[in-house]
Amino acid sequence: MTTTLEPEAAQKDVAQKSATEPLIFERSRRGRRGYQLPALDVPEVSLDEVIPRALRRDEIKDEVEVSEVDVMRHFTRLSKLNVSIDAGLYPLGSCTMKHNPRINEEIARTPGFAQSHPMQAEHQVQGNLELLWNLEQTLKEIFGLPRVTLQPVAGAHGELTGILMVHKALAKSGNARKYILIPDSAHGTNPASAAFAGYEIRELKSNNRGTVDLSTLEAAVTEDVAALMITVPNTLGVFESEIKAMADILHAKGAYLYCDGANLNSFVGIARPGDMGIDVIHSNLHKTFSTPHGGGGPGAGPVGVSEALVPFLPTPTVERREDGTFFLEFNHPDTIGRMRAFHGNFNVLVRALTYMRSMGPTGLRRVAQLAVLNANYIRARLKGHYHLPYDAPTLHEVVFSDKNQTPKDVHTLDIAKRLMDYGFHPPTIYFPLIVSGALMIEPTETEPKEELDAFCEAMIAIARESQERPELVRSAPHTTPVRRLDEARAARQPVLRWKK
Amino acid sequence: MTTTLEPEAAQKDVAQKSATEPLIFERSRRGRRGYQLPALDVPEVSLDEVIPRALRRDEIKDEVEVSEVDVMRHFTRLSKLNVSIDAGLYPLGSCTMKHNPRINEEIARTPGFAQSHPMQAEHQVQGNLELLWNLEQTLKEIFGLPRVTLQPVAGAHGELTGILMVHKALAKSGNARKYILIPDSAHGTNPASAAFAGYEIRELKSNNRGTVDLSTLEAAVTEDVAALMITVPNTLGVFESEIKAMADILHAKGAYLYCDGANLNSFVGIARPGDMGIDVIHSNLHKTFSTPHGGGGPGAGPVGVSEALVPFLPTPTVERREDGTFFLEFNHPDTIGRMRAFHGNFNVLVRALTYMRSMGPTGLRRVAQLAVLNANYIRARLKGHYHLPYDAPTLHEVVFSDKNQTPKDVHTLDIAKRLMDYGFHPPTIYFPLIVSGALMIEPTETEPKEELDAFCEAMIAIARESQERPELVRSAPHTTPVRRLDEARAARQPVLRWKK
Amino acid sequence: MSLPNPTDPSNSHRYIPNAGDDIREMLEVVGVDSIDALFETIPADVKLDGLLDIPGPWSELETRRWFRGVAARNITSADHVSFLGGGAYSHYQPAMIDQLLTRSEFLTSYTPYQPEVSQGTLQAIFEYQTHQCLLTGLDVANASLYDGSTALCEAVLLAERLVKGKTKVVLAKSIHPHYLQTVRTYIQNLGLEIVEVGFGADGRIDLEALRAASVDAFAVAVQSPNFFGVLEDYDAVAAAAGNVTKIAVVAEATSFGLVTPPGEHGFEICVGEGQAWGIPTQFGGPYVGFMVVREALKRHMPGRLVGETVDVDGKRAYVLTLATREQHIRRGKATSNICTNQALIALAANMYLSLMGKEGLREVALQCARKTAYLREKLRAISAVELPFSGPVYNELVVRTPFAAEEILADLEREKILGGIPLGPYFEGQERDFLVAVTELHTKEQLDQFAAALSAAISRERR
Amino acid sequence: MSLPNPTDPSNSHRYIPNAGDDIREMLEVVGVDSIDALFETIPADVKLDGLLDIPGPWSELETRRWFRGVAARNITSADHVSFLGGGAYSHYQPAMIDQLLTRSEFLTSYTPYQPEVSQGTLQAIFEYQTHQCLLTGLDVANASLYDGSTALCEAVLLAERLVKGKTKVVLAKSIHPHYLQTVRTYIQNLGLEIVEVGFGADGRIDLEALRAASVDAFAVAVQSPNFFGVLEDYDAVAAAAGNVTKIAVVAEATSFGLVTPPGEHGFEICVGEGQAWGIPTQFGGPYVGFMVVREALKRHMPGRLVGETVDVDGKRAYVLTLATREQHIRRGKATSNICTNQALIALAANMYLSLMGKEGLREVALQCARKTAYLREKLRAISAVELPFSGPVYNELVVRTPFAAEEILADLEREKILGGIPLGPYFEGQERDFLVAVTELHTKEQLDQFAAALSAAISRERR
């Protein structure tokens, strides 16, 4: 067990000089080549006849000259400076870092998908349209909602799409209204998206369970309120048990209920947003449906809507004819329009559908069950060692704080960094904002018990160290390729590119 | 530069608990599943009707029960305990650890190759036969010899093939003879292969240049000698300048000249074995022609032969008809027979031909040129710091010894282990046997100058440490996942498998 | 209806390690006697009483059968010679890149919030940012945006933040129609007005109209090469636009290898689509949007930025920086709502740009331009073919025949040629035009074959 | 003829980093003024005065065109339904495995001579060795051999080393013909004699003949399932062979999931081919040969062995061991000449065996056996079809029709079925027989289709 060792002794992979890898530009040496193209096979007419002198450049100054070997070495070494879900627990709360099955990657590389072109005629891409149609059917069933748009390429993009639909719907009925209500526990993209959709934000205070009181909501929902944007379960992992009553309050005032579906992993196959009175929801397919995060993207953020909002969906929609053929429908007079060129992150959608088929109804239900069990197991094991600011029952994640450690001047950031010495990626920290010094832990269903145990033991060891050797924790990490960074300097004198 | 740092500080990749990865059997937990198959779609008759009870087993006792996630985690973590050519210099002398281009991997996975079956009818695999035919043509040109067999799957397998042909040829002419001459600098597979081909070995002493004197050879070549097995250039990297004279001496006595082509990388495209009077040569395609070593294999060891030996080639051979179609020729009455089931390591051959086409005649020549320049650059930089037992000019590799370090009780093994702390894989050590404490360094042509410099500086730093802090070197490595092993114990009480 | 029992091994799933024994042990620690007990906060009346009605669970074998079957119902460049462009281009894809991208450490890591264990991703983004600056001639690039169309939206919104009070943005009609549609969607509730400026006989933006429209605008955006493949004259555009914020849109990013960079011609912002850097066309996504701006605009930049700094030992390192622009800090006042971006595609672009390098990027562009010029001459030689626009092109051009584009293209499809994109749906009066793209992948034979097939198609239509 | 100048950038190659500047700087350090000067030890009269006459250098694009064109001239299971077996079987290949195998740390590392930086490879081999022991019921497995045929050669040679003076080895005629041919090649100069023992109407080895032949032999080898797919009765074979070394050959390694292991029936050695563990058939290689032996034989084992030990800190670790058996130490007296083996394929096998696990290995075997039994009944129902051998089979069987096998198979090929392997070339008198293999990949529909196509083919031949 790592905790019986000094982590410094325990955490070692073999290193091949990775920690000192220069920039690719610093590897450049005159005359090196990393590519070859077939010789030009058309007559080499004077370049001026091809493109006028004035529109040309002579060279891309300072671009690199490196060999294929240099590039392979460089990126292989860089990769070794990253942690990954394939190598261990990555318990970032709210991010649903789950196993990324490789069959998804294989299917996405099928030439018929990978080489299809977004501007092809419908009859040439019946396969793609069939796939998109099937994915919409599946998401409709998962959401319990009548239609889903697959255009949004991320959660935030889905939020914007959803709120734009709300705006258009309200405007159509005479008054687009002014405000979107957002709990203080919400993710930053919620207010940002609402603002870009043309609304002002009114923040709702959470109660001592971290949820929103009906009375608070009731008081806030005026004629000027367009919608409530709420995360279910919220960012503490607490399910809003009165969600249906909330929907009723909003609907009674002609307002809509938007659900941020980032936490769908906790109840997929157990309950359906549509059955809760939710009017709009986005799902981050790169969370709940296992498409790889790729160091920050790409993702996909399909949005499901209730009947009232169907007319406002982005165009085109994918439709199925009697004869089983598929087509793109552009004729939606009330559409908010197009959210992005082409058809969204198609090959992310391919991966997500591959995953949904691999799980099936029983598998998806098991996802939620084990995600919640794993999170509650961590909660139970760490409860005595870390302060639990909200002790309401939680689903797929648990949020602790650094309250027990601060007396020794050990803070959440220190705990996070020290975890690295034990070979773990830290949880999400300092979010949600309603918890001071939040440690937000989401293990997902794809973690084996022994990994959860090792993590808990590392956390417990750090709690102990915080009492006995606080300076050791405060100065962590000690075993990483680089140690704590001067982030202030990065922002004060920004160096955002290499220069010769 | 790494050498200005304590290597302990310099050598760090991120670690995710890899250093403590249990055996896959220790990860097994009852009820876990890593696979799914489609449901059986034929009637489930009683098992006894399928296979009689007495021939069946009830279970594979103690086999694992793990999930896909467990397997992904396990092997990802294990991989992080290995060094690789993609991450840095791997200067194993005699092993030609060069860059492995990924186009080779892509081509080998073309379904038409990967899914072709070795027992298919000729007309169904014309593509494969065409590929094999083309590879033979290319190797014929590289060797300067009339025919090449592609059946052998490794260098040693090629050696056996070659010596069996020699034996059969001599036997046909009345006397298979008794001995194979092998210089004392040879690789262990040479005598082993000769022995399995039915010969006794007579070892030839090298002269003080590390090569074989004509007089020594002259004296050794009796009527009982079947062949000389010699490595060109030899394992010191020294070219046998009198190779043609050697051939003449052997041929005059009716004996053959076998060339171990493991070092072909040093003269490919510069000179041809056939033009040197060589009768048989194997080439390790996993060395000179860049097919990946895969942690110890697979490889391929095609064998080229002179006219005299053509009738004895293994069957079948691949032949081309007038009409451009290809077929397998089994009718070679004097063949030594089949060296392996099917067609050898076909998909290694595909990779090798991909590489040969990517290099072309200019590229292959450049391979030898830069391989030799890189090795001589290292030789020049390290000469003052390490003892050079043979100072004859060398080609693609250079062999030093630990003579300068032994006074401080620092030995080749210590130097090798200390290199790991600097982030380098060690050279080949204690081979060739004619050098005591040999450090055999082969950089290959795919190393950039800056990597060679970093390696040389590490070697120089170690030479310095050997004088100033010998115990530091003696106790190395200090930064690896595990430190020096008790190899004696492994051999004394062998534990060769996990047991419950 | 009875639901599956979680502890029964027959219900174990390969993606979910914990099974019978694990679950029992964990429930005991948690102190409940069933998993269901953990879901009590979800009211019964919103809980499903059965399973979802969706297919599966499928084994990999079943998955391969179904998806390969579906993919086989597409016609693509895998089995046809394709001349499709219009914002998505088929270029050479080096074999190495996909194998590097699938390394777990790149593929399955998250946004580099914790720099000490994410230096690989961070340094790669820093390098990507640098490539963007070198290519565009501008100063500061971000870590990526969703795609070219949304990058243009972000550019318009950025420009709007720079000047108070102005509400008008001028967009060239010759910008990719999807991009224009997306901008309309994005700004619909922000009280902004779009003025579109048309194009002349050379296919370039109408400079007179541009000058007039720019007067009270906060920004002007042109695309070059534009949707017709025609190269705009950056200097002339800059002059006509005057001192409003000038946005250059580049949808064919290999053009940077040969075409003069907008940063050297008075443009403050360059946005575009990086798909052409060896990314598969994959039906439109995932791609990668880029944005590069003048130094002065950096604190208005949307999206993530990676900066250089040092660690406590003084060792150089990289980190996400200037975060106060972003939603997780600034929330409702952020410069953008973007969070997850297109990191892995930006990484692929970095690999492509590094591997091709200074010489390779130029040679790709040269081959594209030369082969396009070759085809252009071949087509000129066909009497019934018209090339409506006279302006200089990079690797794409508009072709006009006497017949409806769709009919001609259907004809070419029978010859296993995906001949181009009909313009009728986007530009009325151009029902006989289609857009043809050429890249370094096309051989002379294929170009000759295209010309021949086209004239054959025309004569067939004649009859 | 002028040769390329190494320092000219136009001669740089993407796989060879050092170019003009590098070369000049290095030559200076070396102290020579040209690279040619480094080759002076190669006599001029053996040097080429020009370049090799071979194609290339090709770009990746040209490489893809040529090789894909060549591959397209094969007919394979990629486009046909295949029933080919005979020592190479198409089984389910989990998607994960190839992506793990291509990780640089596995793909591009060398033999683990330096254990401190090779624990990944070493531990994986140790696990592979353990799987082999569990499957065969024997005690010690090696790190791999070239393939099944050479593994049998090594087994015969091992057995020969155990007893002095005996020169006769008994091999079943029903062992894969390529394996038998390879043994003949290997032993041709070693003064050994092979006696082949035939088979009976049940397709099993003739026990009487075996008993007789075994008397003065040093070893006996049988294959099960044998080349006809028939399962031998290990106990009966062991009894007939008496106390000579008994070698079991297994060419269809998935059979271990269901078939009783030879180690439990008096066999001292089990060798075979591991390709069936999810390795592509790829025209015969690379595959992986395995050898597992009784404890007492371990110091006679050919090839590499990985053992467990501890490091100086007492930490568990793995290392190559018992090296005194091997060529690099024992040279002419080594137990084998093998050096490079099939490590990467053994790793793939380890991954496959771990992923399928106890339950999966059994289910694969069950599905193979049940589907084979189903087809067997369907074929029985066809009057003109004969199943010459009555013995129990695992997943392969011999089919006989009134017509030449080649003609029937050509007929099936027209139906896009690769119907089997004709036995005529290997066994005279069996010109009408062919070998049909079934695996878990075959659907009931495909089996029904095969039976239908076969009877159709027969009736067509009738006319």
Ligand SMILES: Cc1ncc(COP(=O)(O)O)c(C=O)c1O
């Ligand atoms: C609760 C919540 N909402 C919204 C988002 C934004 O989603 P995306 O990053 O896909 O744009 C996230 C992702 O971090 C999230 O955790």
Ligand SMILES: Cc1ncc(COP(=O)(O)O)c(C=O)c1O
């Ligand atoms: C000089 C020499 N000869 C022969 C061999 C054996 O070749 P292989 O390992 O391919 O069997 C080697 C490989 O290590 C070698 O270096």
